[in-house]
Amino acid sequence: MVNSNHGASDEPERASLTRRQWLALGGSATMAGLAGCGGSNPDDPDVTMSGTPDDASGSNGKNGTPVTTELHMRAPVSWQPSKANINPFTDTKNTEFWMDNMWWESLVWPNAKGEPMYFLADEINIKGSGCEVEIKLNDEYTWWDGTPVTAQDFRTAAVISDYKASYGPENTDDSWEVADKHTIKHHLAGPANPSLQKTASPYYTVPAKHDYFKSWLDKYEDAGGQSAVEKVTKELTSTTITLNDLTEKGLGCGLWKPKQLSPTNAVHEKYEDHPRADWTNLKTFNWHLISEKQKAIQALNAGQLDMGDKTINQAKSNGNVDVFNQFxxxxxxxxxxxxxxxxxxxxxxxxxxxxxxxxxxxxxxxxxxxxxxxxxxxxxxxxxxxxxxxxxxxxxxxxxxxxxxxxxxxxxxxxxxxxxxxxxxxxxxxxxxxxxxxxxxxxxxxxxxxxxxxxxxxxxxxxxxxxxxxxxxxxxxxxxxxxxxxxxxxxxxxxxxxxxxxxxxxxxxxxxxxxxxxxxxxxxxxxxxxxxxxxxxxxxxxxxxxxxxxxxxxxxxxxxxxxxxxxxxxxxxxxxxxxxxxxxxxxxxxxxxxxxxxxxxxxxxxxxxTRVYWGNQNKFDFPTGDDTGHSEKAKNEHFTNAIEFLLKGHVSAKTK
Known part of the structure; x- marks a missing residue:
């Protein structure tokens, strides 16, 4: 529901306000309000949540041979992968706001009910009186070149954002501390409501690979004065990072890596070293670039699309697919x-x-x-x-x-x-x-x-x-x-x-x-x-x-x-x-x-x-929202967008 330059809010990104201004409007917890996210249970006393599910979701194919290893979906309307700038700090992205989670992992993300879904974060603990948030990362995540994703990668992203928004961390009232390789502490100026802080929007930020972005951090730290910082920001935000760069330079850490791009299809292959790789037996994800609704309906009727959330009437009358989840x-x-x-x-x-x-x-x-x-x-x-x-x-x-x-x-x-x-x-x-x-x-x-x-x-x-x-x-x-x-x-x-x-x-x-x-x-x-x-x-x-x-x-x-x-x-x-x-x-x-x-x-x-998703249930297993035998944290991920079912390993092929 948003275009390439806007997230789930009606306003520009939080860079338009200084951190000091945000704190005056309720601190980092209020940032969750901007994105419309927070805990849904007002009586929940738990302020510590683990992101590691007790089990894998869906059929992972270990008990048989999958009937297919490919899945086909329709890509966002008018998206052109050859022109996509994936620079996480640019102000002129031409991707949908949620597509960062295609190729990277955020710490945490709210599902459609405001409940936390833990990805790169393993735990988020509110300490003391609520002004210190300890974030423990899952230590199994790696960049696509095999190097581990660390707390330093996330701090680098946060500090560069501070320079971009507020001319440096010294002008903000919160701070980020690397406690150890996989633990980062977020020090707040005001206490955090536990339910809201679990899905506070600063934690949607994807990490920036420190080895790659350190040069930009050095430029900021060497800059003297506001005009010099603005010059670095202009240079950084005008730099293009392509999908090919993500793969060739190992800058991504998500489950699916871009493999082949064309005007009609963006082919992705599974990153086998991802901690959720064995959650799904799929190997290839084909994202078809179909801009016209009628052509999408034709592709659906021809059995060329395996999953989606548009053209519900056509899906319900189609013999190849059926609704698998609605909530x-x-x-x-x-x-x-x-x-x-x-x-x-x-x-x-x-x-x-x-x-x-x-x-x-x-x-x-x-x-x-x-x-x-x-x-x-x-x-x-x-x-x-x-x-x-x-x-x-x-x-x-x-x-x-x-x-x-x-x-x-x-x-x-x-x-x-x-x-x-x-x-x-x-x-x-x-x-x-x-x-x-x-x-x-x-x-x-x-x-x-x-x-x-x-x-x-x-x-x-x-x-x-x-x-x-x-x-x-x-x-x-x-x-x-x-x-x-x-x-x-x-x-x-x-x-x-x-x-x-x-x-x-x-x-x-x-x-x-x-x-x-x-x-x-x-x-x-x-x-x-x-x-x-x-x-x-x-x-x-x-x-x-x-x-x-x-x-x-x-x-x-x-x-x-x-x-x-x-x-x-x-x-x-x-x-x-x-x-x-x-x-x-x-x-x-x-x-x-x-x-x-x-x-x-x-x-x-x-x-x-209400959200409704359809898919080819003759060939694939999809999350239904009422699955039994899964941990509560895995169930939380069943109330989200169709693309996220795939991105987070919840879709697998049937086996024979």
Whole structure:
């Protein structure tokens, strides 16, 4: 769902903020909120997890001869391997954000439910009061030239990133220490919430082979002054590293090595010295470059594709493949609204849209066009149903304003009339006579998001909210979404596996992007939860023009403006949720933030996301999500992307 230069967040990479700024927004634990990742069990007291599964996943072929040693998949649309720059530090990658995990191994990665999947890391231990994180690496991983992957490789990646983002580690408030060959310590300025820290985004970073990148580290360390550091950064980020370089120079450490590249196919071979090599009996992975959907369907019908997650309807009606895994996630897809528009800045207009939405009908449309069963939403909460149920009670949720799963046009009309709106012909007009028309409704060029836009846009027009649906190119979308903010409404998504993610203040994938208006203050230095109320340079966000400290009712469920009020402190509360060791404190703040979202309606969730994967089960064994006999850590890896099933050794051929 992202283009080559953007990850799972709506904002640029964290290099755009200094580490000091990140810490002012909740420390490294808050970084997990940006990517929408965190522990999914609020009562989990365990702060130490091992990454070594108790067994291998899938059939590894030891009991027979595999019926095939090759697997065929469709590659990301429009990806061109001959033009791929694999430099981990470049700002102009032309690969999907997750493709780093094709050729390298991250320390840890969150699955679709926010649970940790351990790869290069074997253990992540939170020490003392929470300001030291000890990361023990699995000592069986090697680079493709046979040399071991070490803690020094990871520290090199982290320190180069510090120079690139903050002009050097001395300008950051955390630090990285190599304790021994396979142990690295991450020293934090503030405590880490154990559930969040298990999947904190600094640990998604892939290692940089020290022997290769040491020269760049030396250049940084020899540079004198900011301009000299910028010069090194420019040189580093403009350097191209190709897929061939990865293989020839031994710069990769993943399970699959690029072997042969062509305009139509990227062939990979298994790296036999990978610690998971014996998890799968496959030898070759063929990644077919098929840009057009119709051609992909033709390839599927011709039996040329063995596994995938698109064209679900065609897969279900195809005799060669069948669905092997489907599961709910913590993600919601939503409509975010730009408060720079005079009408969308008014709560009654946003509420009218919430009442107008027919979630039951929308999921039926998506099922008929995409073959996906999504769970409709009951009301506006800012969280998926599963995560909301973990952190708040049903009795609390029942007090919230009920916008409904089905359309309530009369309710929508009433809230508008109560706010002074009248119908001017076919269009609503505000109290000052300004007509609600010409709204720009932006959606990224992703199939399901386009389906949502084509469904909702005419519904809004029919109701009296004139709008134009805009579906630009991928690059055109990102420019409008991140740079110009030239839209009134946009289809987006939010990962809500933890309240600090759902109500993140560093991304409109959460509550809102408020970091740019926070005046950064020094960390307290005593490893205590940051409970300070930050100073703001302005009262509204630069993106979407949202108020940062509005008043909202104390009485949960009231629709009017009367009664006792409370003030929203989103950054302060986000810091606390990211750092506290108290489950009760997180639950208490979650209720405040859920009620505020329900009352204010900064965005409207469409549905709770479900992932569905299909494959040729006559030839292959796939993870089903309910496998028995596997360790919990291996099961965690069954709730992730289809490509990761293959990358991490979970797919094997049947044997004979």
């Amino acid at each position: 709910g996630t913590s993600s919601i897809v939503k409509l975010a609204m730009n408060w720079n528009n005079e009408h969308l800045a008014r709560r009654p207009v946003r509420r009218a849209i919430a009442y107008l939405m027919d979630h039951d009908e929308l999921v039926k449309v998506i099922k008929s066009t995409q073959g996906l069963n999504y769970k409709p939403r009951d009301t506006v909460t800012g969280m998926s149903a599963s995560t909301g149920n973990q952190w708040t009670s049903k009795s609390f949720q029942n007090k919230l304003i009920d916008y409904g799963r089905t359309s309530k046009p009369e309710k929508a009309k009433q809230v508008l009339k109560d706010a002074g709106y009248t119908k001017d012909g076919d269009v609503w007009a505000g109290p000052d006579g300004s007509r609600v028309e010409g709204l720009t409704y932006l959606t990224p060029p992703w199939t399901i998001y386009e389906t949502i836009g084509k469904y909702l846009s005419p519904k809004l027009k029919e109701f009296g909210f004139g709008n134009e649906l805009i579906i630009p190119s991928s690059s055109g979308f990102w420019k409008r979404w991140t740079d110009t903010h030239d839209f009134d409404m946009v289809n987006w998504f939010s990962k809500t596996s933890h309240p600090a993610s759902a109500y993140s203040t560093v991304s409109v994938a959460g509550l809102g992007k408020f970091d740019e208006v926070v005046n950064v203050t020094e960390p307290s230095g005593d490893c205590s939860v940051d409970r300070r109320t930050p100073d703001l340079s302005r009262s509204r966000s630069k993106k979407l023009n949202q108020p940062i400290r509005p008043k909202f009712p104390k009485n949960v469920g009231q629709t009017g403006n009367g009664g006792a009020k409370q003030t929203l402190y989103p950054v302060k509360w986000g810091n606390i949720m990211s750092q506290t060791q108290s489950t009760k404190e997180v639950k208490d703040l979650t209720k405040k933030l859920m009620w505020y979202t329900n009352w204010q309606v900064p965005h409207i969730g469409f549905y709770d996301e």
